Amino acid sequence: MKTLKDKIRFEGRVLSSQVLKVDSFLNHQIDPRLMAEVGKEFANRFKKENITKVLTIESSGIAPGLMAALELEVPVVFARKRKSLTLVNDLLTASVHSFTKNETNEISVSNQFLMQDDRVLIIDDFLANGQAALGLVDIVKASGAEVAGIGIVIEKSFQNGGSLLREKGFRVESLARISSLEGGVQFLAEVEAALL
Numbered sequence: 001m002k003t004l005k006d007k008i009r010f011e012g013r014v015l016s017s018q019v020l021k022v023d024s025f026l027n028h029q030i031d032p033r034l035m036a037e038v039g040k041e042f043a044n045r046f047k048k049e050n051i052t053k054v055l056t057i058e059s060s061g062i063a064p065g066l067m068a069a070l071e072l073e074v075p076v077v078f079a080r081k082r083k084s085l086t087l088v089n090d091l092l093t094a095s096v097h098s099f100t101k102n103e104t105n106e107i108s109v110s111n112q113f114l115m116q117d118d119r120v121l122i123i124d125d126f127l128a129n130g131q132a133a134l135g136l137v138d139i140v141k142a143s144g145a146e147v148a149g150i151g152i153v154i155e156k157s158f159q160n161g162g163s164l165l166r167e168k169g170f171r172v173e174s175l176a177r178i179s180s181l182e183g184g185v186q187f188l189a190e191v192e193a194a195l196l
């Protein structure tokens, strides 16, 4: 997705060989027009999958998840990372370990919002080691629903999340795939991307 790649090129800051900062349009300030385009692109890529629900995780997954759900005309549910005052009963939970932050969070979704006959599109902002996406997959499975696909705004292809999820048979669509952050942002060439 060219607009997204341009935005990453011009506004992204490489913090280390592992971490890209995109606070000006995705992780802190949010660019609504870009998110609308992101939503359209996800909807277009998954339009044949009969999606009935979008599932994402707070906080930075909500903006792209919401815009994809708007386009697909389905509800969006976000997994919570913290205990909620009102979300107490009938929870579907999964444990998510972040290698980046070296912490484990229990994420939860009310079973009220995922039904056995749902076809779920999982959306997240970043794909690094794939642990958040796998946690969401566990939650979908626990509800008896089906994972129809996984949509990622920015995939860091040099980390193993993408291959882990694809090897498990999931259809993963990433709108920008970064092959390296060494000496600046390098995107995976389209031809190369098609083979992976």
Ligand code: G4P
Residues within 6 Å of the ligand: 018, 019, 020, 021, 022, 027, 057, 058, 059, 060, 061, 097, 098, 099, 100, 101, 125, 126, 127, 128, 129, 130, 131, 132, 133, 156, 161
């Ligand atoms: P994983 O789920 O793919 O295994 O990722 P990991 O644990 O490594 O990521 C932990 C958090 O850091 C996630 O956000 C993830 O989106 C974010 N993250 C990972 N790599 C990068 C990166 O290169 N740049 C940026 N900006 N974020 C990255 P989170 O803690 O859940 O934050 P938020 O959703 O509340 O904003």
